[in-house]
Amino acid sequence: MRDTAAHVALELAQHSKPLPSDENTGLKSTFARTSWLNRSLRGASQAGLVNNLNDGLTWGVFPLLFTDHGLGLAAVGLIKGLYPVLWGLGQVATGHLSDRIGRKPLIVYGMLVQAGGFVLALVLLERPLLAGIVSAVLLGLGTAMVYPALIASVSDHAHPAWRANALGTYRFWRDIGYAAGALVAGVLADALGLNATVIAAAVLTAASGLLAARWITEHRSDAR
Template sequence: MHELHSDRMSGAETRAASGLALVFAFRMLGMFMVLPVLATYGMDLAGATPALIGLAIGAYGLTQAVLQIPFGVISDRIGRRPVIYVGLLIFAAGAVLAAQADSIWGVIAGRVLQGAGAISAAVMALLSDLTREQHRTKAMAMIGMSIGVSFAVAMVVGPLLTRAFGLHGLFWATAGMALLGLLVVAAFVPRAASHLQHRESGVARQALLPTLRHPDLLRLDLGIFVLHAILMASFVALPLSLVQEAGLPKEQHWWVYLTALLVGFFGMVPFIIYGEKKRQMKRVLLGAVSVLLLCELFFWRFGNSLDALVIGTVVFFTAFNLLEASLPSLISKVSPAGGKGTAMGVYSTSQFLGAALGGILGGWLMQHGGLDSVFLGCAALCALWLVFAVTMREPPYVTSLRLPLPPAAAQDGGLAGRISQLPGVTDAMVVAEEAALYIKVDSEQLDRTSIEREINAAPAC
């Protein structure tokens, strides 16, 4: 009988999950540490203008968006580790290029090269190779937590490192973290016995077109696009506001971000619990987008004192953290059985495109209209998102599962239909070449023994 119930993660699985989470954390630290400092320290670079500072902030998103899915496909063919090694070396090379640059164009070139080290899909695929089904969600949650923590740390450590060693030193530290991540993969992460073809952690070509035609998935893709566009554009304007409007020296900005992220992290938790427990995620989403819109208008109208900027930043990051945590969960709920990996691939590409556009747009608005135009531009993007989000249906409160099948069950053409009729199952799909069953289930209604019974009742070939 196939065992659906989970037990403890093995030592190898724990090493794989924690090691790959560290790789993600090092890479995200390197990517995000420049956000709170580039708009202030970057103006000392030769040729720097607000528009080019914005381009430097968002440039990594362009190459990341273009190369992320192709790198994942290549990892299916030549192996996960070679792609991860090459990606981290490319990322380190980009950081070295930026560290040696004396002009803004050199920093832009380095950021573009950093983004070309697009290893996210390959890392998630390797995680799938190294973990059993019942632990994969837990392992992916560890990576999700590492990304969130690294963003928070980057907002604080970036200003402190730059204060101590300058912008060049910050990029050298970024290169060192990329090489440290490479060592973690080589020495700490176990080696996989085989490559797992897995539709929950990789892009399936057959699922790509349906994903691009799915109205609610497209609304969520627009959401993450706008969220990261607003983030990057805001970091063109917020650091300058703290200096120019509030008179806070750039060396002291770290405490503003630390306060905002700590309060924002704990502030979002009750809303996440409310949305999930009361099944009101759409209401939570709309509320958070509305708060973001009001924050940008607040920055525009009242952002001329330190107290106002700190309060606005705290509320901004509360709403941002809430949306950053909620949107991937909504993608998982809304995507069809067997389509989560593809939906997440499109979602991530949208996120990086949003980061690129946000940096470029924020810099352009800053150069041509000043701080106020950046905040008003971000408010307009929030309003656009709100218009589309209002029309979204309440998401189904379901979980995605992938269950390996015995040979007889994998060839049973009627299995998916019978499984989908069971209480608590909203969608089911059998992928014979993977010998796997993908299902969407409502955990409050699911009867696991009935699924096991159907799987084991499949007629012998």
Template sequence: MGPQLGLKENWKQFSLLVLINAFVGGMIGLERSIFPQFAKLEFGVESKTALLSFIAAFGLTKAISNYFAGRLANQIGRRNLLIYGWLLALPVPFILIFAPSWNWVIFANILLGISQGFTWSSTIVMKIDLVGERNRGFAMGLNEFAGYFSVGIVAFLTGWLAQHYGVTPYPFYLGIGISIIGLLLSWIWVKDTRAFVQKEGAFTVAKPLKNVFWETTFKNKTLSSVTQAGLVNNLNDGMIWGLYPIFLKSLDFNHEQIGFLAGIYPTVWGIGQLFTGKISDHLSKKGLLFWGMLLQGLAIFGILQTSDFSQLVLISGLLGFGTAMVYPTFLTTIAEFTTPKQRAESIGVFRLWRDLGYVIGALFSGIIADLLGIDWAIGFIGFLTVVSAIIIQFRMKGRHKLWS
């Protein structure tokens, strides 16, 4: 009879992969709230452009590894790709603890970027393989919830540890435990899912893409609209990652407050996907993408309008919810418009461009912040996010109404 597609039929493996992706997200959370102070106190790095170089290094290597992960998933197997990703993550916290110079920190983020590309990509593709078409959005919502909720929780924990014990080494001890547990779970219990691809391929109605890279990037109006929005989403996330803690520090918030505000955004992003992922199975994907990107842009503009802690909590939450609306919808739209055999490669191309947004966002916002100030950098990224929403409305096929 062979493998059976469906969430109910494969709940044990699916739940395991959700748990593993929580550990994957936790590795990013290590750096989410404390890195500006870590760079300044430990290495004397104060230039915004130099500081954001670690995000650029992370984003570039993650983007490239995403692209190759799509191909490698078909060649060496999803499980093997996941294990290799965790092996690359193991030295990262040790390098951050013992780094003698800022270049070593950048090297650690190169390793982290490759690791994230392999681990996150493989868990995404494996979950899509297991559940089939019917619950794809819900599956992606759970996957991204686990990852980004963990980002938020670990960001808060590192902020708390930094406030009470210093920015190093205690916050990075979390990373040692996360990487070891993630590797053991993947190595001992995860099973490969390539057989599920063959099963689903017999029933798919999606037409094969002539050239997966060019169709996903430029030619196919739906796929390319999703790709540009993914790039802009991570472009603004790169800015929030690097500049938001500095902006908050300029408002005289302490480490614990900054950790809380930096953690609210990915936490709401993560929790929100429990609902938005399921919604994307039933409502207009175009509507979710349009309104989600628009809400992100407006929230980023809102950051500049207040210095009140409670208002910034609300704005960070709105930014997180806007991101939750689009993140699982990106992946379900790509999966819907590609064949099962081309799915991993098309998702890899999308994630290549999406995570190049980290590089572009870090470089652009860092340069603008150094030349004109942080306020200008934040405002410019907000403007680009609103433009992305407009592109979705006018280029992507389908109706734009959220309730359609």
């Protein structure tokens, strides 16, 4: 591997917006800026959290939902396997696409595509295998749209002087979503049932996409 510190130093020297002398680049300040104070970074952080939350939720809920409707272990494995395969392969193309059309469209529509996957999982549930495959495809494609665009958006809006801390903060919120999803899945499924949990995931994911549309800007040169 090659360290990119020299590239960051060059970017910092040539940056169109010099860092104000009174701006704090420490972790505490950057954590607050990325988590809430900066609208675009706030939008990316909440979308990353919800994206991984619904991923964790599917691992807890979908196997139970589809086995309750007659599918066996092999079919459930196919459904759950499709999602990471499409996500992993798809983000190679969507990452490139985000450099051409911008980050925000992929983030917003990717979250809405995921929400649609949850909805169709219930709408088509009388044919559980079809429901599972369709939902897995939409969740995988939606995540492939969102995942590289989110981290690129954080990089776009973070000044080189505090970008590393901003990316670390974003990944903190994004990755804590896995644990949150597992907890939410267990609590909601126990209290309201599996179908209601899937509906809740759809609503939360769509709401996150709408928040991203409201908060995230597309000005890649805007590092403030």
